[in-house]
Amino acid sequence: MINTSELYNKEAENRILGILLVNQDNIIDIITRLNTEDFFDKRNQLIFQAIRDLYDSKKEIDIVSVSEKLRFNKQLIPAGGREYISGLAIDVDMVSNYKHYCNIIIKYAKKRKLLDIFNMAEKELIGVKDIDEVITNVKSDVTNLIMNSRTCELTSLFGGVTEVLDKVNTILTSDNNCFGLSTGLKSLDLITSGLCPSKLYVLGARPAMGKSAMAQQISEYIAQDKNVLYVSLEMGIEEYTERSLLSKCGLTKEMLSRKMIGVEQAMQKMVQASEDIAKLNLYIYDKPRCTIDKVEQAILNCRQQKGSCDLIVVDYLQLMKGNDKRIIDTKDIVSQLSNDFKNVAREYKVPVLLLSQLSRALETRLDKRPILSDLRESGAIEQDADVVMFLYRQEVYTQNPTDKGKAELIVAKNREGRTGTINLIFNGSRVKFSEYDEK
Missing domain, CATH: 3.40.50.300 (P-loop containing nucleotide triphosphate hydrolases)
Structure with a gap:
C-alpha cells in the first residue's frame, strides 16, 4: 500500500496557494499550468478553485475575499477555516519559485493518475477481462495522460525557415x-x-x-x-x-x-x-x-x-x-x-x-x-x-x-x-x- 506522503508534496501545494494569496503578478501563468484536481489535499482544492472563481470574476484576491467566497459557498470549514488560509499566506518565501512549485504539483498529479490507471487495470485482470483489451485500455489512458500534459515545447518560427528555403531551392x-x-x-x-x-x-x-x-x-x-x-x-x-x-x-x-x-x-x-x-x-x-x-x-x-x-x-x-x-x-x-x-x-x-x-x-x-x-x-x-x-x-x-x-x-x-x-x-x-x- 503506497504511503499518502508519496502521493503529493504538502509544501509545494501550500506555497503556491500562499503565493496566490499575497501576490497576483503571476496568477495567469499559475492557473494556466494547474487544475483544481492537481491538488491532493481537499482543502487546497477548495481554496484554489475559490481563487480561480474570484479571478474569473475580476475580483480582488486576498485572505478576506477568498475566505468570504468559501463561506458563501458553505465550504469555509471543509477548506480548513480562516486560520488555515491565513497560515498559507504567512508561509511564503520567494514568489519567483512558483514555476518550481507548479512542476512538483503536476508531477505528483500525474503519479496519482497513473496509479489510478494501473489500479483499474488490476481490477479488470482480476475480473478475467480480455488481456488484449486491458492492454489497449491502459495504453489509451496513458496516451491521454501524456497528451493532456499542460507543459509544451515552443519552437521559434525561425526554426522552420531553413527547411522551407531548402525546399524552395530544390524546386527552382x-x-x-x-x-x-x-x-x-x-x-x-x-x-x-x-x-x-x-x-x-x-x-x-x-x-x-x-x-x-x-x-x-x-x-x-x-x-x-x-x-x-x-x-x-x-x-x-x-x-x-x-x-x-x-x-x-x-x-x-x-x-x-x-x-x-x-x-x-x-x-x-x-x-x-x-x-x-x-x-x-x-x-x-x-x-x-x-x-x-x-x-x-x-x-x-x-x-x-x-x-x-x-x-x-x-x-x-x-x-x-x-x-x-x-x-x-x-x-x-x-x-x-x-x-x-x-x-x-x-x-x-x-x-x-x-x-x-x-x-x-x-x-x-x-x-x-x-x-x-x-x-x-x-x-x-x-x-x-x-x-x-x-x-x-x-x-x-x-x-x-x-x-x-x-x-x-x-x-x-x-x-x-x-x-x-x-x-x-x-x-x-x-x-x-x-x-x-x-x-
Missing part, C-alpha cells in the same frame, strides 16, 4: 516541381504540390469508381524510388498482386478465362510485369482487424528494415478497427481514426493517403458528383484532412457511350492551395487513370 533548381512526392499525375501535382510530409490526404468515392486503382497507381509510381507502406484492408496481398500484374500486362480475368491470348504471349507479359513489380519499394500490410497501433508498428518495421517510410496508404478508413473497445459508435470510431491518422502523419513526418467511403445518399441526387458532406462520418474527416479528393465516373451511372472512359478527380478541399476538377481518362482493361495529354 531542379526538374522537381513539387514540395512533396509526385503522384505521376501532373495536373494533380500542380494543385497539391505533390504529397507532402505531415499532411493527411483523403480520397473518397462510391464503389466501382476506382479509388483503390487510383491509390494503387499512385503508390506504385512513388514506390519506384521511395518506400511505400500500403495498408490493404479490402484486398489481400495475392489479390493486390494479381490486380497489379494484370494491369501492367493490359490483361483482364475475362481475357484469360476465354483464352483470348496465347499461353506463351501471356506468360511473357506476366514475367516482364513481375520483374517490374519486384523493383518497387512497395510493402503491403494486409492483416485483418487492423488498428492504428498495428499501422504504427508497420511504419516502425518499414523504417527499421528499409531505412525509411515515405508514404502511407490506407485502403480504406471504414474497415479499420478502433483501439479503444469502449468506443462502439461507428461515427466516434471513424472520428478517432481520422484524428489518429492526422497525428501519425505529423509524428512520423510522412504523407498519409487515406481512402474513404462516401454516403450512398448522393445516389439520390440528380448530379451525383461528390461533395464534402458526402464523406461518411464527414465532420471529423473533413476537419482533419489537409486535402480532400473525390473520384467520379459518369459512366458508372449511365449507358451513354460518350461517357465511356471519362473520369473526374475533384479536389474539394485544399488547405494550402486552390481546389478544382481534373479531367482524366480511365482505361478499364489496364485499370489505369491518365491525363488527356498522355499517350
Whole structure:
C-alpha cells in the first residue's frame, strides 16, 4: 500500500496557494499550468478553485475575499477555516519559485493518475477481462495522460525557415516541381504540390469508381524510388498482386478465362510485369482487424528494415478497427481514426493517403458528383484532412457511350492551395487513370 506522503508534496501545494494569496503578478501563468484536481489535499482544492472563481470574476484576491467566497459557498470549514488560509499566506518565501512549485504539483498529479490507471487495470485482470483489451485500455489512458500534459515545447518560427528555403531551392533548381512526392499525375501535382510530409490526404468515392486503382497507381509510381507502406484492408496481398500484374500486362480475368491470348504471349507479359513489380519499394500490410497501433508498428518495421517510410496508404478508413473497445459508435470510431491518422502523419513526418467511403445518399441526387458532406462520418474527416479528393465516373451511372472512359478527380478541399476538377481518362482493361495529354 503506497504511503499518502508519496502521493503529493504538502509544501509545494501550500506555497503556491500562499503565493496566490499575497501576490497576483503571476496568477495567469499559475492557473494556466494547474487544475483544481492537481491538488491532493481537499482543502487546497477548495481554496484554489475559490481563487480561480474570484479571478474569473475580476475580483480582488486576498485572505478576506477568498475566505468570504468559501463561506458563501458553505465550504469555509471543509477548506480548513480562516486560520488555515491565513497560515498559507504567512508561509511564503520567494514568489519567483512558483514555476518550481507548479512542476512538483503536476508531477505528483500525474503519479496519482497513473496509479489510478494501473489500479483499474488490476481490477479488470482480476475480473478475467480480455488481456488484449486491458492492454489497449491502459495504453489509451496513458496516451491521454501524456497528451493532456499542460507543459509544451515552443519552437521559434525561425526554426522552420531553413527547411522551407531548402525546399524552395530544390524546386527552382531542379526538374522537381513539387514540395512533396509526385503522384505521376501532373495536373494533380500542380494543385497539391505533390504529397507532402505531415499532411493527411483523403480520397473518397462510391464503389466501382476506382479509388483503390487510383491509390494503387499512385503508390506504385512513388514506390519506384521511395518506400511505400500500403495498408490493404479490402484486398489481400495475392489479390493486390494479381490486380497489379494484370494491369501492367493490359490483361483482364475475362481475357484469360476465354483464352483470348496465347499461353506463351501471356506468360511473357506476366514475367516482364513481375520483374517490374519486384523493383518497387512497395510493402503491403494486409492483416485483418487492423488498428492504428498495428499501422504504427508497420511504419516502425518499414523504417527499421528499409531505412525509411515515405508514404502511407490506407485502403480504406471504414474497415479499420478502433483501439479503444469502449468506443462502439461507428461515427466516434471513424472520428478517432481520422484524428489518429492526422497525428501519425505529423509524428512520423510522412504523407498519409487515406481512402474513404462516401454516403450512398448522393445516389439520390440528380448530379451525383461528390461533395464534402458526402464523406461518411464527414465532420471529423473533413476537419482533419489537409486535402480532400473525390473520384467520379459518369459512366458508372449511365449507358451513354460518350461517357465511356471519362473520369473526374475533384479536389474539394485544399488547405494550402486552390481546389478544382481534373479531367482524366480511365482505361478499364489496364485499370489505369491518365491525363488527356498522355499517350
